[in-house]
Amino acid sequence: MITQVSDSLYTQLVKTYEGNLPTSEPHSLDEIRRQAFDRFKSQGFPTVKREDWKYTNVQPLVGRGYAFEAEPAALDEATIEAAAIPGLDAYRVVLVDGIYRADLSTAKDVPGLSVMPITEAFERLCFAKYFSEYADKTDNPFVALNTALFTQGLFIEVGKNQQLDKPIHIIHVAVTDRPLFTQVRNLYVMSTFAEAEIIESFVTQTGADHNLNNVVSELVVRENAKLQHYYLQLGSAQSHYLTHTEIYQEKHSLYNHYNCTFPGATFVRNNINVRLGDSEVESHLYGVTLTAENQFVDNHTIVDHLKPHCESYEWYKNITQDTSTAVFNGKIFVRQDAQKTNAFQQNNNMLIGEKSAVYTKPQLEIFADDVKCSHGCTIGQFDNEALFYLRARGISEAQARVLLVHAFAFDVTSRFANTTVRAYVEHLVEKGLKVG
């Protein structure tokens, strides 16, 4: 008998949703969902034969059964407490298995800030304008699936000229007590001249069952707006994440993404695509990934220079322990129009675990002639000379390792705009490092 392993979930999805997709007012969304579902059906789940999924085998994840609807589960206060960032004063937003919890949100009645479940934003002008406008142009089948099926997620709009006085801290909690496959859809719009900071923590409640989270976020940073955006991946072994983050930037805007992953979640695939859609745009993508045990973390980024006079700066660092695997794939497109582009990319890897692995691939596609592009990539291990030097001054081996890993991550952590988050991340790196 020849069956693809992934058949079970694929079949289950088609059986459940064929002719039975979520529907809502206004009905313009229904057609988008139908088309997306058709795209998903024809593509199916990706296999390692696809270049973008070469090292990322989703078959074990999609070869099993899931519930598709989250049931209200008991959220422990302790889970939220544990996800709080020490010393950070922020507007808090909580999503439990993707469902917005109004009762736990403190981002209410803030002038110029709208935060609501995405399902309540369907009638908004900017929803009609931006929803599925960019993410669905990619060939990621998980985006198509998400577009077709999502019934939850978050909508944020920061109004024109609004500069938020505090960051927004979004806590995504996996709580489910049965195997669950979620489709979470977010849309964040930064209006012209708006400035904000969005920090997203991904956590798992103790005792949660196996969960696979397909999170698609679309972000629009309008003219002259500025957004600082953090991902703190703190999930535990039961949690698996497929995230697709699609950012569209307008003229004179700034978008900084800080992507941090720590030991815990078994499987993480992040797609982060930044489209520099007009001139004088600036984008920074930073990443720190610290993995342990059998973890698999894959960061695929695209920096897409569409117009002239833009600058992008990307620096990702991976530190792999035990038998874990990290993947970095950084695509930079410089389109024909994008003269005077300045694009920088750097990826450094430190393999601590002798059996850990790193796959890294820069991909530059340049169609303009007057551009400055540079990229580099290194793979190394612990510097034993440095380790001995530190120990010979009385510093314990554990502390010496912490110092050296901090030093390795420094190029990235030192760029964090928020020093409280930076201190938190450095602390998590320290905590996630194994001694010996």
Place this chain on the structure above:
Amino acid sequence: MLSIRNLHASVEDKAILKGLDLEVKAGEVHAIMGPNGSGKSTLGNVLAGRESYEVTEGEVLLDGKDLLDLAPEDRAREGVFLAFQYPVEIPGVSNINFLKTALNEIREYKGLPPMEARDFLNRVKEKQKLVEFDAKLANRSLNEGFSGGEKKRNEIFQLAMLDPKLAILDETDSGLDIDALRIVARGVNQLRSKDNAFIVITHYQRLLEYIVPDFVHVLYNGRIVRSGTKELALELEEKGYDWIKETVDAEGAV
């Protein structure tokens, strides 16, 4: 203070130290000289605990405590300090953070509380002055971009900060200009006390004019083959090592 008996050590199965004996008492300065490749740095590294060196025989006691049993950091906390022949550059680790961590870990080992930030900074200032080391340390990474001489001076500055019992200076004089040499020597002389001891590895008699040793030893082929007072260094300067090699090799042949 330090007693080394019949020390044998090898690297990658190659025997380098072949039965080395040395007694160092508190308050003393011992100079070790010897041709290239004779095992001087190996001795320093073995004392400091570098793991690539395997001790195959012999013992090393520091105030009666078996040093060879201890991890490198515990040796440092017990008071051993090796000023490296080739100090390592560690980008991203700040000089100040490094020193504070080292100092406080040593203090913790001795049951002392961490040093107050202000006391620490005062100490940094005071010791920098002592070794006339005015490199801006605050925002710079450990040894990164330091000139050869600055690295050596940084070693002596660290020595002053950590105040060890036994300091081993491995060719601290090489790469120093004449003024720097005098300054470093002056620093070391001020740090000398009846409670600590120095082992000074050098190729040049000149350093020993500034740091006057109580004993001079010649290390050759993994053993100490001559010991004497500072006049021995003068004699070596004059005659080179051949006469020693010849006599030792002849003795060995007997």
